[in-house]
Amino acid sequence: MPLLKPDPTFYPSPRLAMQAPPEKYAFVAALNPPGSKLNDALMVVDVDPDSRTYGQQVGQVTMPEFGDELHHFGWNACSSALCPYAPHPHVERRYLVVPGLRSSRIHIIDTKPNPRKPKIVKVLEPEEVFARANYSRPHTIHCGPEGIYVSTLGAPNGDGPGGIFMLDCETFEILGQWEMDRGPQFLHYDFWWHLGFDTLLSSEWGTPNMIENGLQPDLLLASKYGHQIHVWDLRRRRHIQALDLGKEQQMVLEMRPAHNPTKAYGFVGVVVSLKDLSASVWLWHRNDGAWDLKKVIEIPAEPADPANLPPMLKDFKAVPPLVSDINLSLDDKFLYVSCWGTGEFLQYDVSDPFNPKKTGSVRIGGIVNRTSHPKKPNQPLSGGPQMVEVSRDGKRIYFTNSLYAAWDEQFYPDGVGSWMVKLEADPQGGIRFDENFFVENGDYRVHQIRLEGGDSSSDSFCFP
């Protein structure tokens, strides 16, 4: 049923979204570790400091089938519904679109009326996704001008190409592939856009066959994983330009464009460089009408005793940072970088996007360090900072510790654990742990976090 006034969680601009009231709930994708017999679940975590159940899991909805590997998910509608060229402001931000990365099953979950008791209202079975989209392994969800955009890693048979398909934001019908002309694009991972420039950008990981049995060292050393980003005409759905970061830059993952629609730049993280195991963050920007790239952050590998390293890394005598996720605050001021390998979480001031300045760092977990959380100082932690989410006002940062089931084992062979933490961010720069917020879960691994009412990677805006 359409609303009489715009959904109160839709904001015309990122600036207005920052004035939103703080979130009270976080929805967290929870996946069954290998060997478990549990179905995956979506967890609800209380993030309201005034609540008696603050920092605890207060709800859960379990998926109907086994083996989904819930990963990234998103809303049916968000602030882009206010875009002036295709406004539909009276739909509700209400349903979470939650895909299984391994099963290709997509769940539509209703978060109203009680966010503590979300309910599954529709399931798109894998066969339907294969038949109608000719894609598989759905991943990132973005609500946008034409409805819901779903990222996928590959074709139904597990090869490429991966790409994007569309869902209707009200009926959740699969509308078909998004691309009209994909040009040379084959590998796919993340995507997002600059709505003010009618431009979509996409990144590269690997096809399902390249990743589902774990990271394959032979493919990695032969530079077969993704090392490009692609620029698309969002309006005509055509490939415009491929930007190569260099073959040694392996696995180009999360894309975070500036939220301000008048700014044409953004950041993308690279997991590892074959040259020296470093990780990096690159800036894409518009230069005389074409798009260009520049490496703006490089994070070196840390020397380590081979005895403390998993078999895959022993020969290198170093622990790679493995930048797996990045996130940009809504004012485009702070960039957060997860180093899943070293267990470091970094904050950069990117007011000048060409010259980021490091303004904060905390450590937790890590392949070698196993740094503990202040709430349980004697408990060494495995896993590292991974999926990160920033609150709309930019003052609270949440992150979880699992990467991808088949890969967790390779880097944390004795178990990756399961934890979610929260940081407080100083508006002037600087981050520190909220010592009272440490959510552990014995049954599940935890992955992406979405905050009630929207967060720093869920919404896009058409007004500055």
Place this chain on the structure above:
Amino acid sequence: MFTRFASKEAILPAIRSVFREWALAVADAVGWLFAVGLGLQEQKRIAVLRALPPIALGHALSIATIIAAVLLARVTVPPFDLKIAAAAILFAFGLYRLFRSRHPNWVGMRVGFGDLTLWSFVMASAHGAGLMLIPLFLKSAPQTLAPHTAPMALHMHPTCGLEFSNFNTPSLLTSSVAVHTLGYLLVTGLLAMLVYEKLGVGMLRRAWFNVDLFWMLALMATGVLILFL
């Protein structure tokens, strides 16, 4: 009667017409908003103003299409049949849009004159902007007034469609579309500048009522009323 109350008769319809244009512009909701969006994107007032002519033109084309269709139908279709058909179309359109409010599939902030004209045409058509004007063109022309008094009537009653019925078809089409579009342009421009310069887009959160619902109900009601014309 027309001459005796000329001045009063000239003002009332003018006020009425401004309200109607206002309602149309707000109901269409998006022409002025796109102009604001383009202004904010380029961070220039001139971008708001530059967007107005194509938006008005697209709107005019959409309305002209509907009015032309009615005027054409009036020549060939018996009045009673036309009335029934018009009523059915309005009612059905309102009902359909009430239950299936698919949002328009348009993507693109980088738009030129042609793009904006097309966009405005599509939006106005999808909204049924022209349909609401149909009743004004259904009544057959009174035989008593001679054609040469028509320009006078236009002058005094800018948008009272009934008075237009005196015209021969092409001039009736042109003048009614022109007057309607002028009103639309005025309100769209005022609203766009007001929001761009003063109010800011934050007002969307408070003041963007779902007039679509009322608009569609109004279309259906008008459909029913046509039957009693």
